[in-house]
Amino acid sequence: MIDRPLVQPQEARLPVPAGVGRGLVLASVFVCAACGLVYELELVALASYLTGDSVTQASVVLSVMVFAMGIGSLLAKRLRCRAATGFAAVEAMLALVGGGSAIALYAGFAWLGGARIALIGFSLVIGALIGAEMPLLMTLIQRIRHQDAGGAVADLFAADYVGALVGGLTFPFLLLPFFGQLTGALLTGVVNATAGGVVVLWLFRGDMTTRTRWVLFTVNGVVVLLLAVGSVFVPSFERAARHAVYGHEVRVAVRSGAQEAVLTGDPDPRAYLRGGQPLRFFLDGRLRACSADGDRYPASLTGPAMSGGPHDRVLILGGADGQALREVLAHTGVREVTVLEHDAAAVELARTDPGLRRLNRDAYRDPRVRVETGGDAFDWLRRRTRETGAAPYDVVVSDLPDPAAQEFAKLYSQEFYGLVDRVLARDGRFAVHAGPAAARPRTYWTVEATLRRAGLDTSPYVVRSPRDWGFVLASRGGTGGPSLTGSQGGSPGGGQRGGQGGGQELTSLSGTGSADVPGAAEAPGAQDASGIHQGVGQALGGLTRHQLRVAGLRAERDRMTGLPPSTLTHPRY
Structure with a gap:
């Protein structure tokens, strides 16, 4: 039996010249790739910090995510007929799940006593959503101007790999030192949702009905709002989580990059002799001194x-x-x-x-x-x-x-x-x-x-x-x-x-x-x-x-x- 050739996608009606539209799609590939790698690095770093054994945590996260990317690519085949709508929905979900993953893992560790199951779950979901991006982007870029598949794939992968480089460098040198793990993940989600939503809702608005555009606009707006509000409440959340982990006598917490120094107990090292809490010094969650x-x-x-x-x-x-x-x-x-x-x-x-x-x-x-x-x-x-x-x-x-x-x-x-x-x-x-x-x-x-x-x-x-x-x-x-x-x-x-x-x-x-x-x-x-x-x-x-x-x-x-x-x-x- 001979497979029927795929019907060539019709060219999209764009508000800008085809060359500009193509550049905007590649720019969105660049941004989304950077955000995706930040999510991966966030999971590895936070899992290593919470549970130790960084080699095992990195192996679990990366292997599960790569496996899930393959699953996501297969599932995305069903969305190619509505590539613009599907891409906007995927980016909104990825921004929400990836941006909130760090807070969810920290909450699971603090209040449930562990984060291993959540780590695997987030790795699966984030990997599947990242894997779904490329087939949809391939369809979108072909709708702007049809070209041979090899050339389109080369362009997409070039933008993807350069974006991954920028994301990999941004995580340790910008996000961690200036924003920390939790706020950094939330802000990455905001960028992710904005990049995906703007490209689809403006560039490919002719591919969607008015109702669909308003639904996607509302979904992306809610995601951005949730992530932005979450970043405002990160300090309060961290204080509550520290109390859950270290007890209610947390006195000082100082974070530098991915590391955290915490002091608990009475500031008088002799207080335990009178029935008070001893002074304890934790570095990266490990007890380093106790009076x-x-x-x-x-x-x-x-x-x-x-x-x-x-x-x-x-x-x-x-x-x-x-x-x-x-x-x-x-x-x-x-x-x-x-x-x-x-x-x-x-x-x-x-x-x-x-x-x-x-x-x-x-x-x-x-x-x-x-x-x-x-x-x-x-x-x-x-x-x-x-x-x-x-x-x-x-x-x-x-x-x-x-x-x-x-x-x-x-x-x-x-x-x-x-x-x-x-x-x-x-x-x-x-x-x-x-x-x-x-x-x-x-x-x-x-x-x-x-x-x-x-x-x-x-x-x-x-x-x-x-x-x-x-x-x-x-x-x-x-x-x-x-x-x-x-x-x-x-x-x-x-x-x-x-x-x-x-x-x-x-x-x-x-x-x-x-x-x-x-x-x-x-x-x-x-x-x-x-x-x-x-x-x-x-x-x-x-x-x-x-x-x-x-x-x-x-x-x-x-x-x-x-x-x-x-x-x-x-x-x-």
Whole structure:
């Protein structure tokens, strides 16, 4: 059976010359392509922020959307006989669904406890609507002036791909920094609905009845109005959603781009002792500091490294809250501390908020501190290794979210640890927060294995009160690295250079640098100059020689062996 040839579409009656009309259609392709890519990037970014695991979220969103685009293209075949009306309806639906997707996902996460199902649903619908655009636009451009299919497709795809480029660049450099994710998505929807509606209702108005034109005009107007009104209420919505996520004691919320720093609880870090809410600091939804933990976490992270040898020059990676910096500065002999933190807004909050200032004891105002913000730690270290005459660091402290947050996985890679090794002094130490050892043992021991493969001697230790914290103390291989258990430096199955040197036993770890500061172990109830409850800090934050030894033995008891290291090309987290 031979298919009948398609009837050539009749040329449309346009209010402008055919060349101008063709240019307007291609311009609408450009705008709609830019908006479509922004919707995709919004879904990926917000899903990664809300649920973590950015690789999985990007894979799910993009694969589902591409699949749905194919379905949308097939369904659009039925609309080609009324291409102008169909295109206007598709763009109105796409603007409403795509523009409101970010708010809907955030609402689902805040009030329903999850957004995975909604993420897949929005990916399907948005993908199908994007896929329906091209067949309809192909029909419209052929109605202006018939040409061979290959030439028309080339023109459409050229406008589509250039629009996608503009949308991809607009999202991180314009929408996120100036409008944020929610408002940025809503404004994109307004642009999308306007571009689709204007082209159809003006350029192809001769293809529609008066009633159809008024229906489409009303629909597009309602969509634009809903999106515009939604953008006005975004601040109120964000406040309500934060209260749903963090509780009703949210005190400060600062957003910079796609990142958000939130403070909850009483501004007095000691309020929990009187039954109040403890001060909590969240960065991108992850708890980074809690006053009820006392000094336990920062003291456990920094104490062994600071007490194991010279510590004139110190580099801190992360640690925006300033607690690790506070502990480092409490040790005598510290001459210079560099804090390398990506989020400048979080550092500014820790520098200026009264509650965080009391928690970190105004550490950022110390003249010995130099803060580097806004950059990537990997690139910063790489530049540092190329500088001639740059003095090495005696201690490097990695106070980063654990590698389960995949955006930080490269800062737990063998390549990254190799860069750290190159900026360490010959007898330098490297303290790493490696995540919860009991909840995610494979992740924790992969960090340790990666450090060894990078040529560092390692001493893992685990602190489980009041919460589960896993740390690894590393030193340059073959230099007699410190041992937490009193045994020789290094660890079983050491890396290329690891485990070759005799270690010196660390004797103490204190939350306020008691190894260096006489009289640091004050009686409960004593206060420092900032009014922080020193006694509680000592009770929770200081590890005695015996406790530190137990922390090391606890880690060795649960050791996982045979784990491959994590690299940039083969991440293991």
